[in-house]
Amino acid sequence: LPAGLPAGPVDLVVLSEILYYLDDQDLTTTLDGAVTVLRPGGHLLAAHWLPWAPEAPRSGWDAHRRLVSRPELRCLVAHEDEEFVTHVLERR
Incomplete structure (x- = not known):
């Protein structure tokens, strides 16, 4: 990432x-790309460990x-x- 996102x-x-x-x-490039490739109504699932690596x-x-602050989600x-x-978000 961030160049590893598929075409939408x-x-x-x-x-x-x-x-x-x-x-x-x-991070900004990856989140921009993830939102861009999602179709409207598509879902983004994110899950991360809380202790700081x-x-x-x-x-x-x-x-x-x-x-979660992204207005498109x-x-x-x-x-x-x-x-x-864990969050499940939907593309607006």
């Missing part, structure tokens, strides 16, 4: 255990906050555990 439109994008490893520019530039929560499911966070 797609029904589902899954981002798991990757977003917190991306720097600010790559020492080699990661951000926490799982920071990555998810950036994701509507949150359908949010689940937080002490170890992980």
Whole structure:
């Protein structure tokens, strides 16, 4: 990522255990790309570990906050555990 996204439109994008490893520019590019390839009504599933990985530039929560703040996406499911966070979002 971020160049590894498929051509769209797609029904589902899954981002798991990757977003917190991306720097600010790559995270923005990846989220832009994920939203762009989703068809309207398509879903994005994101799941990330919450403890901060020492080699990661951000926490799982920071990555998810950036994701759920996207105006093109509507949150359908949010689940937080002490170890992980998961969101299912729908492209508006």
